[in-house]
Amino acid sequence: MITPPRAVRDRILSLSPTELPAFVYDLAGLRVHAASVRAALPDRVELYYAVQANGEPEILAGLGPFVDGYKVSSDVELAQVAEASVARPRAFGGTEKSPTELADALERGVTRFQVESEYELYMLAGLAQRHAPDRRVAVLPRFGLPVPRGLLAADGTGYATAAGLDPARADTIVGLLTDGSYPNLELRGVHAHLADGVRAGEHLALAGSVVAWTAELAARNGVRLTEVDIGGGMAVDYDHPERRFDWRAYGEGLARLTAAHPELTLRIEPGRALTAYCGWYASEVLDVEHGAGEDVAVVRGGAVHLRTPAAGRGDQPWSVLEVEPWPYSWPRPEVRREHATLTGQLSTPKDILVRAARARGLRAGDRVVFGLAGAYTSSAPHRAHARYPEPRFHFLGDGAQGDRSR
């Protein structure tokens, strides 16, 4: 169970059934949380927000005073930052960047590029000549460094992410960026987003290993590497929302790390752990079905909007807002067992929002509100990353009238 703030609760109860499901964002809560994260971090650690977690302009603007920049992964996200009108540096990362996206990002004055493949390096160098001829473009190659053994297995949370350049090619990449091959690119440092769902202690250990690896790379090649971006992936615990990432301990650990490496600027780019807590997904119970072994409460919407449970991160924390009276003449369906499964409307076992929810007495027409819904959710299916263009529809043969988008 998770209790929404009063303003969120009141807004949800004020909506008519036809206005559900809805996302309700607590911008005041977002600001308080972001301020506490910023306050926990030492000055020499830059906080970038990973826009892919939630690119709504109001969210981006709300975070504005507390972040040093935005990390974007597509032209769509760049446009979202522009719409939010927050003058902050932007770093462009993300796998499979297209030439058009890179050209657009160069023209929009993006300050840093996280390069994820050698092809991308060549492409960026070529495009920079044309689209940013008057400046040197700052580059941080992203390396897929191995996560130190045993680190993530320790308490069963977190998993490694594989993307990035082969670390075995690191000397070659450094050579290409420093031997004059690409005079319009400037090697600034290293980027490494190594894992997801990581607690503070483990994230610090990751940071330490990336910094040590970068320092060796710099020493071996006789170059200055002044920036290390250790990515995001700070844990959000959906099963225990009260157990938040320990930003204070993390900040203290990063302060020790930066003190030991005065030449370095450290950067982090969390998404989920910044915005998850401020978002609430509100819906209503449509029906309660009494199966042989369980009661199932079906809510309007579901995994089409809230993909976290289907993605295997645990159940979505929730609570009930009871609605009276029941306006119909027929009986009101109600959960009779102690526990029920809360599902969405898709007829697929993937559309489970909460298993074994303590739900005795939950009735059709009651409102349900799901917390931790501020990151990687979306008003449209599978668009959480907001980086894929919408497919157009082409009709061939009789009745065709050209192509159109929805």
Ligand SMILES: Cc1ncc(COP(=O)(O)O)c(C=O)c1O
């Ligand atoms: C390179 C990079 N940085 C930052 C993030 C943000 O991660 P999170 O939202 O888990 O903090 C991601 C997420 O996939 C990522 O790939």
